[in-house]
Amino acid sequence: MEIKLEGGTWTVGDPLVNGNGGFGAVFEARSADISNAVAKFVPKDPGAERELLIGDSLNASQFHNVVPVIDRGEHLDSWVIVMPRADKSLAEHIAETGNELDLSEAVAILSDIATALSDIDETVVHRDLKPQNVLLLGGSWCLADFGIARYAAATTAYDTRKFSLTPMYAAPEQWRSEHATSATDIYAFGIIAYQLLSGGLPFKGPDTASFRQQHLEDNPPKLTAGTARLRILVEECLYKAPQARPGAKNILARLANSLHETTRPGMSRLAQVSHSQVQHEAKTYARELALREEEDSRARIFEAAMWSFKSFSEPLLQAITDNAPIARIDVGAGRGKMKFVAELAGVRLGISEPEKSSTWDGPFDVIAFANIAINLGAQSRRGWEGRSHSLWFCDAVEKGRFGWYEMAFMGSPLMNSGHSIEPFSCSPQEATIAFQSVIGTMQLAWPVEELDRADPSDFFDRWLGWFADAAEHRLDRPSTMPEKQTTRFWRRE
Structure with missing residues (x-):
């Protein structure tokens, strides 16, 4: 050619x-x-x-x-x-x-x-x-x-x-x-x-x-x-x-x-001092680079968490509006902290926007956390105002495989916790003691369960049922705690 x-x-x-x-x-x-x-x-x-x-x-x-x-x-x-x-x-x-x-x-x-x-x-x-x-x-x-x-x-x-x-x-x-x-x-x-x-x-x-x-x-x-x-x-x-x-x-x-x-001692020493200083600077940079890499990685996973969160929070809101059209819906309530709050008969069901989680001392990695709650408002009785559960985007079962998990906490049965919301939600940093092999001030009241985003109907039905019970004055503080078997199954770090 x-x-x-x-x-x-x-x-x-x-x-x-x-x-x-x-x-x-x-x-x-x-x-x-x-x-x-x-x-x-x-x-x-x-x-x-x-x-x-x-x-x-x-x-x-x-x-x-x-x-x-x-x-x-x-x-x-x-x-x-x-x-x-x-x-x-x-x-x-x-x-x-x-x-x-x-x-x-x-x-x-x-x-x-x-x-x-x-x-x-x-x-x-x-x-x-x-x-x-x-x-x-x-x-x-x-x-x-x-x-x-x-x-x-x-x-x-x-x-x-x-x-x-x-x-x-x-x-x-x-x-x-x-x-x-x-x-x-x-x-x-x-x-x-x-x-x-x-x-x-x-x-x-x-x-x-x-x-x-x-x-x-x-x-x-x-x-x-x-x-x-x-x-x-x-x-x-x-x-x-x-x-x-x-x-x-x-x-x-x-x-x-x-x-x-190099055979001359003075020149050799000076070269070694210079090399040691460069090594020190290089190690410092390497630590900074590793930190930046970790931060960038967590930021990318957090973006995925936010996208994933929409896949069940938005259908939950739609289910409320479809089944209770008279409910008052406030989107973005609470100074931007809440994704939405639905109110019916003075009772409120709300779900918060996810927040970034910093590193914690627990057995797995948590990237983001939110909560879902029912507040009885004026219907609260005997010091109990409702219940809330934590929603954590974490790799609780398999390292590196992240998903949204639901869990809830209770105070130690050995002391009077005085919680008006029970079971209650909290951030990973607050809940560290609940995941340690010691008797502490807090423990799980609801097991760590992954949300099935492909079919979240069980999650929806449970919370909408509690919402309906609360609106009819039939939602009570759990009679036994924990409510479900919380045998440890989450992975060790």
Whole structure:
């Protein structure tokens, strides 16, 4: 197949073995003047043309160890980039050597990559540095495939393929969809360096979720290969905090001396003090990152809780209006705390809006809590004003599987609780004692039961029946407490 690009006509041959160049397919190519090249075809998806623009910007003479773009253009539904044909990729070289590289060869490879990163610093962020994108060309290891790269000064936009990453090599900030900088490439460089020195990856997944958790929270196993200088350098490249990682020029300078151990005590001590300080800053950042990750995760689950809550609270309100059209309905009552309050014959049934739950000392995780209650109002008698139950969005039975659970509490039978509402609801923080293996001031009066959102008719019928009984002056304080068997079945943390 012949294609005409901006610089001339090219004959495109067979696809290369392992010829998947990131977002495009790679084929043999030749022209009248050049017999050994490759043509990469990139589908015209949003952001794809940036690889052509970035390739042009890196063709200047000041950029070393970057695979140049010989020609460019478009053909049918693809952008096309023509580049010199490399001898092999670093991924192929690692496979050929069986992950057993000589230390001096590993340092030479890393120095070539660091040279490229140093030259493109302040110009382009690669964002997908990995052995497949490091090619042996003209005796040097060069960077290629800037398919998801962006200009260093640019604000990341959706069409720059920001959300594309390679799980084994992606930096923590990429997993959090944060702004990528040159420090992002340094992290991937650290992964490659670790791989070349140890023969394996620091984080092994195996799935995307595992890689995400490991890159965000776990420390890599300690390196044992190489000199102390080299091990410390790689460790610093893999710090979770982007600002704690060394720059490409600093890496290049340190690699030049990395094969020699430090022997002078003063210099060694100063280097160790500096390294310890960077370690401290990195650990602080890692703790902050883990906290932010936990907060973000809880916020996402809370959104799900709010959506799930509507699936039974709104049908409950509809059931009241359908069956008791004379009931007075107040939506959003109580200064925004209540989702709705229905009043019939002076008796009120209300359900509150869910609130976020902070961490507590209980055996499972609670993301949100609300309550549902019947208040007798003027019909209260002998100090009893009604009943309320807690609704918790939690993973009471299976870790990580969240749902809405109903439960209620009572005071200890060993003391006079004096509760006018009984059984009663409370927040997770207030109810901690009820879930401990001790005799406390509070215990369960109603078991922890998951609401069946697919068929909440039992829940509806019970509360609407109590509402009707209360309106007819027939709802009484429970004669025995707890009302139902509350044998513990919730999971231990």
